[in-house]
Amino acid sequence: MCAHRVAATVENTDLGAYQQAARLILLHGVITEHYPGSKALALVQQFSDELAHDLRDLFGYTLQTSARHVRLLRRLDAFDDTQALLTVKTRRAFDRRRLAYLCLILACLHRSRIEITLADLVALLAPAANAIGHLGFDATVPGHKDAVVDAMDWLVDRGALHISDGSMEDWARDHDRGDALFDIDHDTCTALFRPNRPLQHLTSARGLLDTPAAGIGRDARRRLAAQRARRLLIEHPVLYFSDSDAEMAAALRQPSLAEDLTRLTGLPVERRAEGIMLVDTTGHFTDRRFPGRGGAVNRTAGLLLAKIADLREDPARAASLPLIADTDPAQDHADLLERIDLALPATGTLEVLADAPPHPSQRGSDDAPGGGEAAAEHGTEAARLPFVAASLLHQMITELYAEFGATSFTNKWQADPGGLLTEALALLADLRLIHRIPGGILVRPAAARYRNITAVLPRPAADGQLPLDFLPKDTPA
Incomplete structure (x- = not known):
């Protein structure tokens, strides 16, 4: 009998390599001959059978492999704004224009042969973009060409396109004279865009989520809750019991969850009274x-x-920091879904094949997550968190500028403390260390982990000004 459920057939001498392969596919989703590195594909393929079994058993994910790429098909439990596509050069999140251009470019490439010039691709892209209200494409409008270049760079970085001649920068400088020729890897293009359901069959974004069927039994609900708990912990920095329904909170408290994820990823799981965290001790799994x-x-x-x-x-x-009840995450997500659905096109849906999953309010209490007897046994209530008013946050950033000197915050931010404060709060919200609400922020429990963060700052410089930098060896989290 195997001592471990995860990596059951992997030898102890190969366990480190297996865990590295698991981290690679979970982090990147798509592995090709060139992305994210020249050795990544061979490493993941070495353990493809074991990974496919464990990822399906733990998360319900599907691993698709071929000679030239490996693709992980995830199942979504909720939408969030933390998993953005990043530009290759600046590492900034794609905005809506870049996301739209990327989807349209992939559609154009699907209808193309084995190679295409950038000028021909743009000739296909422009009418498709101009047919979409408030999108459009005009090479003379600032930002449109930059968005195309960023989308193309993203595809080149992942091996979907290969530049065989010319330069995108030449085209960006002068689209009438400059051009570039690309070889198209259709297999990789197909792997990059693989929705779990045909988008033309959806009448709501809710159809993209993994929604358990109504009427399933208690044991099945518990298995699905455990699977959902593992998925959320692998995707987010930290999970709080107060944000979880009763069945998922019970699954998070099971020792087997931490054991399985630690053996899969090689990373430790920390438990606290308020929740659970998967800690990235490598510094590369995030x-x-x-x-x-x-x-x-x-x-x-x-x-x-x-x-x-x-x-x-x-x-x-x-x-000065009053305690305020946190918002209901289920209601926040329902509001998000409604806003997404407002942007769905009114035409293009195949009504005969349309998939309209039931709204959560239409499901019975026995089928709702955390309903019935489990809720009574493991019920959770909204946590009361310290509230920091916006005025106090602005006072803090002003004090930091006075303490460290404006020049310590780089040329971009030295005259814009308000903008830097906004970006810093957005980062902390993405990490689930704070929750932004009107008028300020709520400080979440995991933020206390960094209460001594100033201890890693070096001593003041000779001129008495503190350099705003950390030691070479950062503390991973």
């Missing part, structure tokens, strides 16, 4: 390393947490 050398935004976010911790630990000033 798209948002914190703390670290991530620029002024990353470091300012850490310093803000330190200032908030000082307030909370000072008896004389702690009263």
Whole structure:
């Protein structure tokens, strides 16, 4: 009998390589001959059978392999805004225009042969973009060509396209004279866009989510809740019991969950009274390393947490942070779904094949997550979290500029403390360390992990000004 459920057939001497392969496919989703590195595809293919079994058993994911790429098909439990596509050069999140151009470019490539010039591709893209209200494409409009270049760079980086002649930069400077010729890898293009359901069959974005069928038994609900708990923990930095329904909270408390994820990824799982965290001790299993050398935004976010911790630990000033009940995550997600559905096109849906999953309010109480007897046994209630008003946050950023000197915050931010504060709070919200609400923020429990973050700052420089930088060896989290 196997001692472990995960990596059951992997030898102990190969376990480290298996865990590296698991982290690679979970982080990147698509592995090709060139992305994310020249050796990544061979490593993942070496353990493809074991990974396919474990990913299906633990998360319900499907691993598709071929000689030239490996693709992980995830199942979504909820939408969130933390998993963005990033530009290759600047590592900034794709905006809506870049996302739209990327989808249209992939559609154009699907109808093309083995190679295409950038000029011909744009000739196909322009009418498709101009047919969409408020999108459009005009090479003379600032930002349109840059968005095309960023989308093309993203495809080149993943091996879907290969530049055989010319330059995209030449085209961006002068689209009448410059051009580039691309070889198309249709297999990779297909792997990059694989929705779980045909989009033309959906009348709501809710249809993209993994929604258990109504009427399933208690044991099946518990298995699905455990699977959902593993999925959320692998996708997010931290999970809070107060954000979970009763059955998922019970699954998060099971020792087997931590054992399975640790054996799969090689990363430790930390348990606290408020929730559970998968800790990235490698520093490479995340798209948002914190703390670290991530620029002024990353470091300012850490310093803000330190200032908030000082307030909370000072008896004389702690009263300035009142405790407020956190918002209902289920209601927040329902509101998000409604906003997404408002943007769905009114035409193009195949009504005969349309898939309209039931709204959560239409499901019976026995079928709702956490309903019935389980809710009574493991019920959770909204946590009361410290509230930091926006005015106090602006006071903190002003104090940081006075303490470290404006020039410590780089040329981009030295005259814009308000903009830096906004970006730092967005990072902390993505990491689930704070929750932004009107008028300020709610400080979530995991933020206390970084209360001593200023201890890693070096000593002041000779001129008395503190350099805003961390030590070379950052503490991964």
